[in-house]
Amino acid sequence: MRKVVVLIGILMLGSLAVLAVNVPAPLTAGATVTISNFQFTPKVVRIKAGGEVTWQVKEGTHTVTADDGSFESQNLSGGQKFSHTFDQAGTYRYYCSFHGSKGGHDMAGTVIVSK
Numbered sequence: 810m811r812k813v814v815v816l817i818g819i820l821m822l823g824s825l826a827v828l829a830v831n832v833p834a835p836l837t838a839g840a841t842v843t844i845s846n847f848q849f850t851p852k853v854v855r856i857k858a859g860g861e862v863t864w865q866v867k868e869g870t871h872t873v874t875a876d877d878g879s880f881e882s883q884n885l886s887g888g889q890k891f892s893h894t895f896d897q898a899g900t901y902r903y904y905c906s907f908h909g910s911k912g913g914h915d916m917a918g919t920v921i922v923s924k
């Protein structure tokens with residue numbers, strides 16, 4: 810009986826983990842995205858219109874380049890930052906010009922801006 814309870818507990822934790830992956834990013838006034846290990850973390854941020862997103866590079870050389878060209882950083886190396894203010898609501902996809910490409914491929918992320 811005890812083993813069954815433990816097993817049910819493990820299964821419930823497993824389903825919670827699946828739920829956590831599908832929960833949308835929380836809506837915040839602004840956000841910080843870490844660039845490390847050829848990834849933007851978190852990959853998706855949700856901010857309010859007028860908010861600022863700051864990207865911080867931990868290592869390597871990367872860019873933050875909007876799919877639609879609305880913002881673009883210089884080449885950024887470890888310790889460098891880039892910020893952009895999003896005044897208009899919308900979904901902004903971006904990528905690293907060295908390690909990703911338009912459309913969310915490889916090293917890429919999304920900023921969702923709400924009113």
Ligand SMILES: [Cu+2]
Nearest residue numbers: 871905907908
């Ligand atoms: Cu990169």
